[in-house]
Amino acid sequence: MTKNILQSIDNVAIWPVISFVIFFLFFIILIWYVLTVDKSFIHYMKGLPVDEGTDNKTFDQDETQHP
Amino acid sequence: MELQQFNYDNRIVRAFIIATVVFGLVGMLVGLTAAIQLFYPVFNFDTQYTTFGRIRPLHTNAVIFAFVGNAMFAGIYYSLQRLLKTRMYSDTLSWINFWGWQLIIVAAAITLPLGITTSKEYAELEWPIDIAITLVWVVFGWNMIGTILRRREKHMYVAIWFYIATFVTVAVLHVVNSFEMPVNAFKSYSWYAGVQDALVQWWYGHNAVAFFLTTPFLGLMYYYLPKAANRPVYSYRLSIIHFWSLIFIYIWAGPHHLLYTALPDWAQSLGTVFSVMLIAPSWGGMLNGLLTLRGAWDRVREDPVLKFMVVAVTAYGMATLEGPLLSLKNVNAIAHFTDWIVAHVHVGGLGWNGFLTFGMLYWLVPRLWQTKLYSTSLANTHFWLGTLGIIFYAVPMYISGITQSLMWQEFNEEGFLVYKNFLETTVQILPMHMLRAAGGALYLTGAIIMTYNLIRTARQGSFLKEESAEAAPFVRGTRSNGGWHHVLESKPVLFTVLAFIAILIGGIIEMVPTFLVKSNVPTITSVKPYTPLELHGRDIYIREGCVSCHTQMVRPFRSEVERYDPLHGEYSKAGEYVYDHPFLWGSKRTGPDLQRVGGKYSDSWHFNHMYQPDAVSANSIMPPYPWLFEQSIDKSETAAKIRALRKIGVPYEEGYEEVANQDLEAQANKIVANLKADNIEISPDAEIVALIAYLQRLGRDVQASKEASR
Numbered sequence: 186m187t188k189n190i191l192q193s194i195d196n197v198a199i200w201p202v203i204s205f206v207i208f209f210l211f212f213i214i215l216i217w218y219v220l221t222v223d224k225s226f227i228h229y230m231k232g233l234p235v236d237e238g239t240d241n242k243t244f245d246q247d248e249t250q251h252p
Numbered sequence: 253m254e255l256q257q258f259n260y261d262n263r264i265v266r267a268f269i270i271a272t273v274v275f276g277l278v279g280m281l282v283g284l285t286a287a288i289q290l291f292y293p294v295f296n297f298d299t300q301y302t303t304f305g306r307i308r309p310l311h312t313n314a315v316i317f318a319f320v321g322n323a324m325f326a327g328i329y330y331s332l333q334r335l336l337k338t339r340m341y342s343d344t345l346s347w348i349n350f351w352g353w354q355l356i357i358v359a360a361a362i363t364l365p366l367g368i369t370t371s372k373e374y375a376e377l378e379w380p381i382d383i384a385i386t387l388v389w390v391v392f393g394w395n396m397i398g399t400i401l402r403r404r405e406k407h408m409y410v411a412i413w414f415y416i417a418t419f420v421t422v423a424v425l426h427v428v429n430s431f432e433m434p435v436n437a438f439k440s441y442s443w444y445a446g447v448q449d450a451l452v453q454w455w456y457g458h459n460a461v462a463f464f465l466t467t468p469f470l471g472l473m474y475y476y477l478p479k480a481a482n483r484p485v486y487s488y489r490l491s492i493i494h495f496w497s498l499i500f501i502y503i504w505a506g507p508h509h510l511l512y513t514a515l516p517d518w519a520q521s522l523g524t525v526f527s528v529m530l531i532a533p534s535w536g537g538m539l540n541g542l543l544t545l546r547g548a549w550d551r552v553r554e555d556p557v558l559k560f561m562v563v564a565v566t567a568y569g570m571a572t573l574e575g576p577l578l579s580l581k582n583v584n585a586i587a588h589f590t591d592w593i594v595a596h597v598h599v600g601g602l603g604w605n606g607f608l609t610f611g612m613l614y615w616l617v618p619r620l621w622q623t624k625l626y627s628t629s630l631a632n633t634h635f636w637l638g639t640l641g642i643i644f645y646a647v648p649m650y651i652s653g654i655t656q657s658l659m660w661q662e663f664n665e666e667g668f669l670v671y672k673n674f675l676e677t678t679v680q681i682l683p684m685h686m687l688r689a690a691g692g693a694l695y696l697t698g699a700i701i702m703t704y705n706l707i708r709t710a711r712q713g714s715f716l717k718e719e720s721a722e723a724a725p726f727v728r729g730t731r732s733n734g735g736w737h738h739v740l741e742s743k744p745v746l747f748t749v750l751a752f753i754a755i756l757i758g759g760i761i762e763m764v765p766t767f768l769v770k771s772n773v774p775t776i777t778s779v780k781p782y783t784p785l786e787l788h789g790r791d792i793y794i795r796e797g798c799v800s801c802h803t804q805m806v807r808p809f810r811s812e813v814e815r816y817d818p819l820h821g822e823y824s825k826a827g828e829y830v831y832d833h834p835f836l837w838g839s840k841r842t843g844p845d846l847q848r849v850g851g852k853y854s855d856s857w858h859f860n861h862m863y864q865p866d867a868v869s870a871n872s873i874m875p876p877y878p879w880l881f882e883q884s885i886d887k888s889e890t891a892a893k894i895r896a897l898r899k900i901g902v903p904y905e906e907g908y909e910e911v912a913n914q915d916l917e918a919q920a921n922k923i924v925a926n927l928k929a930d931n932i933e934i935s936p937d938a939e940i941v942a943l944i945a946y947l948q949r950l951g952r953d954v955q956a957s958k959e960a961s962r
Contacts, residue, residue, distance in 0.1 A: 194433050200758070215496055218693060232486035233409040238683045243912060 256725055258270040259718040260333045262620050268326035269613060269620075273703050275322060276609070279314030280696045286311050287689040287735060289681050289875070290842065291682045291841050293866075296875035301365040303483070303875045305797025309376045309473065310364045315601060316374060318357045320465060323609040328415050329470040330616060332396065335475065337405045338765070341398030344806035345391050352388035356381060368438045372437050372834055374460050375429050382430040389426065393419040400744040405415055406722040408744060410491040414471030416744070417499045417751045421463040424755065429456035431835075433896045435889065439791070441881045443900055444827025447514055449830050450837055455506035457763060462502040465600065466568075470498075473565065478811070478880045483605040486543035487788060490536055491756065497533040501526050503758035508579030511588065512807040513837060515723060516828040519762065522579075523889060526758075527579035534572030541565040556631035563639060569602020572595065589803055589841040591681065591688075592653030595646045602642045602695055610702060613637065617706050623713025630705045637698035644691030652684035661811040669814055674844035679871050739868030750843045775825040778957035782949065784916040787893055788885045790944025792939050793836070803838035804847040806948065817848040817951070820958045828954055831902050846952035855923050856930035858944045877940075884937040920944055 286296045287320050289304045296303045335338060359381050363369070369376040377385070397417060400408065429452055431443035438704035442449050479483050485491060507515060507523030542565055545552060552558045574596050578587050589591060616626050625631060659677040662670040671677050782790060793799070806816045808823040817823075826849055829835055853861075860867065864872035864882060891909035898904045923944055927934055934941060 204757070205755065211500065212497070215493060219492050222489070227488045230407060230409060231488045233405070233407070233484060234331075234478045235413070235484055 254347060254724070255722040255723050257720065258339055260591040261329075261340055261346065262719055263717050265326055265330045265616070266345070266352060266620060267321050267350050268329060269616065272319060272322040272326055272371070272387060272609065272613070273706065275318030275357060276606075276699060277321045277696070277703065279311060280692070282307060282314055282701060283311040283315070283392060284692045284696055286941060287685065287692050290684040290873060291689070293873050298876065298878070300367070300796075300877075300879045303796070304835060305364050305800050305875075305878075306367055306369075308800045309369060310796060311365065311790045312374060313343065313360050313376065314357075315627070316460070316464065317360070319397045320469075320601075320609070321353065321610065323605075324418075324464075324468040324472070325353070326616070327612055328396070328468065329412060331472070331475040332399055334417065335405065336399060336403035337407045338399060338403050339720065341395050341402055345395035345398070345594050347893045349388060349395060350385065352391065359384070363438070367797075369794065369797065370432065370440065370442065370834060371797070371799050372429065372442065372449075372837065373457050373839060375426075375456060377430050378438055379434050380437060382426070382432075383424060384428075386423075387501050387912060388943050389419070389423055390479065390613060393423065397748065406726050409445065409474070409484075409490065410495060411471040411475040413495050413747065413751070414467045414474065416470070416748050417755070418463050418468040418493070420748060420752045421459060421467070421499070421503070421755045424752075424759070425456045425459050425463065429758075430835075433900045435896045439889075441893075441896055441900060442834035443474055444833070444835075445901065446835050446908050447516075447826045448511055449835040450513065450829075451507065451515060451519065451762070453835070454509040455503075455759065457757070458506035458509055459503055461597075461600070462505075465605055467499070469605060470494075470537055472608060472612060473537075473561070476608075476615060477541055477561050477565070479542055479820050480549050480555070480561060480611065481545055481551070482546045482741050483548060485543065486540050486546065487763060490540045494537045494540060496754070497876030498530075498537070499756050501533065503755045504762065505579070506531060506572075508584070509580070509839070510837075511584040512809070513805050513827065514824050516826070517948060520942075522762065524581065531573060531576050533737065535569060535710045536916070538565055538569035538572070540747070541568075556625075556628060557611045557615045559632075560607045560614065560638075563635075564604050564611060567607065567642070568601055571600035571604060585809070586805075586828035588654060588807075589839070590653035590657045591649040591684070592657070593840065595649030595653060598645050598649070599642065602638070602645060606695070607867050608640065610699075611703070614658070616710050618713070618745045621710045623709060626705050626708035627685055627697065631700055634698040634701045634705070637694050637701070637742075640944075641695030641698060645688050646691075648687035648691070649683035652681040652688075655684075656681050660815070661809070663811070663814075668804050669811065671912065672815070674815070674892075675872060678842070678873060682873070684946075688951060737909050775830075776825065776957055778960065779828055779830060779953040781831045781897070781904060783919055783945070784890050785892065785919040785942050785945040786898075786949045787946075788890070788916070788939075789942035789944070790836075791893070792880065792885075792943045793946055794834075798846075799836045799838045801840065801842035801874075802837075803841050803845045806845055806847050807835040812845070816845050820848075820955050822848070822951075822954050822958060825954070831897075831901070833884045833897060844910070845853050846947065846950055850948045850950040850952040852954070854930070855926040855944050855948065856932055858947055859927055859932055859934070859940060862885050862943065863941055879941060880940040881934065881938055883938055883939045884935065885942050886935070887916065911937050 268827065285295060285302075286304055289307065300306070329340065329346065338736040353635050356377075363378060363381065365647055368378050370378060375382075376569045396415060400416075432440035433443060434440045444452050469575050474485060474491060491831075504526035505523055506529045507519045509523075511524070513518050513520075544563070545558065545562065548558075552562055577583050578593070579598060587596075614625060626721055656677045659671045660674075664670050708929060806823045813821050813823050828847075857868065861869070862877045890912045894904050894909040894912055917936065920941050923941050924934060924936045949951060
């Protein structure tokens with residue numbers, strides 16, 4: 186039955202390949218980004234909930250605010 | 253740069269907090285009532301509005317959408333404004349969101365006890381309420397996106413990503429699962445049938461857990477845990493991976509609710525694989541939460557807010573490890589349809605959602621009312637009552653689930669079932685059901701203590717309606733230098749679209765073949781549409797919530813085939829359900845499966861059993877249904893039912909609705925004559941006659957085909 190369902194879609198063989206490629210690439214890019222992202226930006230983002238109310242500057246204006 | 257002055261709106265947060273507490277108490281009380289009904293049927297109160305089948309969806313809807321839903325809105329409306337350094341986009345939209353949501357809850361509280369239900373779990377509300385939910389949800393999203401666009405903080409903190417994913421995904425899930433064909437203002441039939449309906453429902457049901465009970469609360473965790481601990485989250489990098497992998501993977505896992513059913517194998521396997529993968533992001537999130545407290549564990553001993561949050565995050569970790577284990581077929585074969593699943597969802601519900609809500613409330617209320625918590629020791633008492641409540645709830649349910657499952661499967665040396673009578677396995681676990689109710693009562697007592705504590709806190713303080721703040725405006729066009737994700741965080745609309753695509757991929761790959769299943773389900777020629785009388789009976793079955801306790805899915809196990817269809821040896825096939833709008837497979841066997849019950853007992857057996865179950869089956873915990881003998885079916889609805897079903901693909905001939913009631917009466921008279929032979933007098937229009945017709949039909953098509961082939 187499973188075969189019939191999948192055979193009725195044109196070029197269904199490409200589906201799992203596309204899915205795998207999407208997943209693989211997405212997570213590779215994500216991990217690459219996370220490992221290489223600017224450290225001061227991470228510190229800035231981390232501080233958003235705890236520093237609120239006292240902080241009037243944005244990361245782009247003053248990157249050294251949160252060492 | 254010049255600072256701008258503005259106010260945060262605290263009144264909307266207060267409104268949602270009050271609603272959270274009120275509906276939390278109501279939802280838990282209804283849950284406790286349902287728990288007691290399961291060992292003491294007299295608590296069904298012998299009215300049709302309070303029997304277990306109608307109370308159970310009331311409980312689940314109340315705790316999920318009223319308690320957790322309002323808590324989610326309260327938490328989001330407070331944190332969103334502060335994280336973005338702006339007031340909510342529109343006060344009007346905020347209040348439409350609030351009152352609209354409460355009206356929906358009231359509508360649910362009225363319609364569910366009346367038996368107005370679609371019977372699809374966590375989507376029981378009928379079509380007019382479904383439309384209202386869509387509108388209110390759009391208002392919530394509009395208000396949130398509007399606020400994000402008006403922000404003074406360029407970058408969106410990770411909590412906001414979780415809020416956005418919640419909005420987008422719940423919208424998609426709700427709309428797709430709610431496709432239904434109205435019969436009248438209070439009744440509709442699911443657009444999908446049988447296997448398709450089951451897959452769409454559990455794609456929805458699973459992701460309602462994922463995107464209504466999990467992602468918004470993860471957002472709240474990423475905001476309130478650092479707040480309460482007064483230190484930033486352990487790893488922001490991990491939170492980025494947590495978010496994207498969670499929303500990418502979660503949407504695929506729905507079919508694990510349908511293992512060993514008539515759903516195609518490939519879909520079942522897909523569900524299992526993605527469920528196992530889910531351990532990684534879930535535990536990443538849990539560890540991120542717990543490690544945020546590194547160096548602050550001494551404060552956990554003193555601060556009730558942190559105590560609640562630590563147990564909440566731990567419960568999240570436990571439930572998300574257990575979930576993937578339950579989606580392994582060998583574990584699922586034991587756990588499915590038993591109390592094990594009830595234990596699993598309550599570890600998540602009581603532990604993760606409940607405790608995070610309590611922690612958040614203990615943190616928020618003193619701040620909004622500008623005072624200290626009235627009593628820390630009462631909060632600690634609540635914490636211990638709640639924790640013990642969870643343990644007394646979950647442990648008996650695990651024992652009961654495994655016990656019952658093993659009893660279902662036990663064969664003696666001669667190859668016969670040891671516990672041939674299903675009821676023996678039910679009676680065996682009743683002590684565990686009593687302990688579970690005690691656990692629930694402890695948990696509810698804790699929540700009552702919290703309510704008192706919060707009221708006293710509010711009374712001693714003064715509520716800050718408008719909280720003034722100042723921040724520099726956000727100047728658009730400043731270049732980012734932190735990479736693509738950095739850019740993404742400053743482009744909320746693009747971010748929303750990408751999150752939407754991420755959740756859609758899984759949905760589409762699962763759905764497309766499923767929508768083609770219809771033409772590929774091996775046809776069983778003997779399977780015919782329900783007769784008009786059976787249709788009325790089926791609608792009564794739906795109204796009474798029979799599906800809460802009885803499945804219609806004989807799994808391909810020797811023990812199940814032997815128990816439910818010893819004569820023909822047939823487990824359930826996909827082709828049997830092609831006219832089932834909606835599907836009624838069920839998810840819990842408090843009573844036996846009914847897929848092959850047709851012809852097993854006489855009409856008079858069903859008659860007596862529905863009137864007084866424990867007179868027919870001693871010690872039965874099924875409630876009596878005396879009103880079915882007094883109320884009549886509405887034959888004027890027959891034509892509308894047939895027309896609605898024909899529109900969604902059930903092959904009733906054109907014009908059949910004109911003569912359907914003649915068939916109905918003929919079939920009813922036959923049942924009345926059968927009953928009369930056993931000295932039972934009843935009107936052919938009585939609801940019980942229709943219900944007997946439906947019950948006697950179940951499984952007969954397959955038996956007919958088997959007998960024909962012989």
